[in-house]
Amino acid sequence: MEVGLNMEKPMFSFFEVEEPKFTEQDVLVSSAKAEMPQVREENHKLKHKPPRVLKDDKSLRMHFNDFFQQEFDKSSENLVSDHQEGDGNELISLSLGTVSSYERKSDSTKKVNCFGKCKQDNEDDDDDQELKLGLGFELDPIPTKVDFNHVNKDKSTQTLELPVHGLKSERSEDAELLDQIPLKKARVSVKVVCDTQTMNDGCQWRKYGQKIAKGNPCPRAYYRCTMSSSCPVRKHVQRCAEDRSVLITTYEGTHDHPLSVSATAMASTTSAAASMLNSTSSTSKLGLSTTAAAITTSFSGHHDMGFLSRPPQLYPFYLPKTTISTYQSHPTITLDLTSNPFFNRSNSSMSPRHSSSTCLNFSSPSSSFSSSINEFNYKNATIPFSYHVKETPSNYDSFKINSGSSSQQHSTNTIAAATKALTSNPSFQSALAASITSFVRNVGGGAKI
DNA sequence: CGATTTTGACCCGCGC
DNA sequence: GCGCGGGTCAAAATCG
Numbered sequence: 001m002e003v004g005l006n007m008e009k010p011m012f013s014f015f016e017v018e019e020p021k022f023t024e025q026d027v028l029v030s031s032a033k034a035e036m037p038q039v040r041e042e043n044h045k046l047k048h049k050p051p052r053v054l055k056d057d058k059s060l061r062m063h064f065n066d067f068f069q070q071e072f073d074k075s076s077e078n079l080v081s082d083h084q085e086g087d088g089n090e091l092i093s094l095s096l097g098t099v100s101s102y103e104r105k106s107d108s109t110k111k112v113n114c115f116g117k118c119k120q121d122n123e124d125d126d127d128d129q130e131l132k133l134g135l136g137f138e139l140d141p142i143p144t145k146v147d148f149n150h151v152n153k154d155k156s157t158q159t160l161e162l163p164v165h166g167l168k169s170e171r172s173e174d175a176e177l178l179d180q181i182p183l184k185k186a187r188v189s190v191k192v193v194c195d196t197q198t199m200n201d202g203c204q205w206r207k208y209g210q211k212i213a214k215g216n217p218c219p220r221a222y223y224r225c226t227m228s229s230s231c232p233v234r235k236h237v238q239r240c241a242e243d244r245s246v247l248i249t250t251y252e253g254t255h256d257h258p259l260s261v262s263a264t265a266m267a268s269t270t271s272a273a274a275s276m277l278n279s280t281s282s283t284s285k286l287g288l289s290t291t292a293a294a295i296t297t298s299f300s301g302h303h304d305m306g307f308l309s310r311p312p313q314l315y316p317f318y319l320p321k322t323t324i325s326t327y328q329s330h331p332t333i334t335l336d337l338t339s340n341p342f343f344n345r346s347n348s349s350m351s352p353r354h355s356s357s358t359c360l361n362f363s364s365p366s367s368s369f370s371s372s373i374n375e376f377n378y379k380n381a382t383i384p385f386s387y388h389v390k391e392t393p394s395n396y397d398s399f400k401i402n403s404g405s406s407s408q409q410h411s412t413n414t415i416a417a418a419t420k421a422l423t424s425n426p427s428f429q430s431a432l433a434a435s436i437t438s439f440v441r442n443v444g445g446g447a448k449i
Numbered sequence: 450c451g452a453t454t455t456t457g458a459c460c461c462g463c464g465c
Numbered sequence: 466g467c468g469c470g471g472g473t474c475a476a477a478a479t480c481g
Contacts, residue, residue: 207454209473222472226453236472328471329462 187252187327189334191240194247198237201249202263203227205235216241228257246338252330 192199198221205223213220218239225231233253240246326332 206452208475210455211471211473214470220471234472 185252185330187250187330187332189248189250189332191246191248191334191336191338193245193338195245197221198223199247199249202260203233203255213238218244225253225255227255227259231256243338250332 190199198205204226206226207221207223209222210219211222212218216238218241220236220238222236223234225233225235231253233251233255235249235251237247237249240248
């Protein structure tokens with residue numbers, strides 16, 4: 001940063017051509033010459049200030065993140081331990097400042113450190129080269145819709161929207177109600193735009209029934225997992241009555257067999273849903289807020305995690321809506337991947353209708369607290385989102401979006417990881433870990449970090 | 450011929 | 466107790 005102090009030559013060339021008769025000027029010249037070392041020193045200092053300012057800024061950010069980490073740890077400490085003890089299923093865990101187990105297994109040389117950095121082995125001062133996870137929660141006064149009045153009156157379905165914006169861990173009265181209500185198996189529902197009968201989620205399914213459900217002219221198909229004869233996992237698939245291009249897939253149960261990588265995360269969601277239920281009722285807003293954030297992180301991180309490296313208050317990410325709902329006494333988590341401005345933004349190769357959003361639905365029969373997170377914005381997120389559609393005869397024309405196999409796998413994994421993150425652990429660390437791990441796993445060499 | 454899908458019957462829980 | 470609706474069963478049909 002030059003600040004116009006480098007004036008030696010013009011200045012002295014000017015004085016040097018003056019006639020010696022102007023003795024006053026001679027004095028000035030000698031005076032100016034005497035000042036030269038000082039000016040040079042000042043110039044030198046100014047030149048070196050910007051890097052220092054940047055360094056200080058960086059240091060402050062780190063302290064800022066540390067502060068939030070400590071605050072958050074206080075709130076979520078119990079949740080983490082509870083979950084890890086309670087759920088014996090595969091859990092993608094990510095301890096702050098350590099390398100996740102998954103990464104140890106993988107060939108990846110990336111190191112993930114929440115609140116710190118995730119980057120290649122060598123240090124690099126360029127922030128844009130780093131995959132940092134600034135988990136500071138948004139302090140920016142971007143308006144967040146908190147609608148405590150919005151309650152679905154449907155007798156079979158109740159929707160609760162949780163505020164995920166503020167990091168308040170206090171329990172609402174409704175959350176306590178949740179504790180008291182016995183619920184059936186938790187379910188995980190994924191809404192995607194897909195023109196085939198089912199979306200490929202990495203598992204093998206066998207159809208065992210079909211019904212016309214009330215209120216929806218589209219038949220609901222029932223599938224069970226056939227990867228193991230005793231596998232209890234089931235799913236049902238139904239088209240949305242309002243928009244038949246939207247496919248709603250609902251999973252229930254826990255696989256009792258090994259799964260492919262692409263299926264693993266998705267598959268474990270239902271088993272974790274029960275713990276999610278417990279956790280959500282006990283953790284209230286915090287659990288959902290953090291998992292919801294992680295979900296968004298997962299979906300958003302594929303092309304550009306850069307926004308994560310920036311101060312969160314400056315680059316909040318988008319999380320359109322978080323709700324809690326119950327269907328037939330089954331707590332249901334819904335990932336709504338059908339309408340996220342996120343995915344609308346910049347990928348011209350992707351149809352707008354295949355954009356995605358993240359919506360979490362999770363509910364309980366008679367509780368009634370609600371809120372929403374609508375304003376997590378982000379920067380430069382371009383996500384190639386595609387669905388791996390199973391090509392089976394159907395009433396719908398076979399339809400492929402982004403036919404590349406890697407992207408199909410990618411989206412499957414992404415959905416799966418997001419779902420898993422949501423359901424497997426209400427604590428922020430675990431959910432975020434799933435997201436990050438998914439990202440790291442899938443990025444390979446292709447995506448820009 | 451085995452695996453999968455189709456489809457009507459049946460079971461079960463819930464609300465009235 | 467009854468009716469409704471979601472979910473499952475199982476025999477028949479179909480597919481590869």
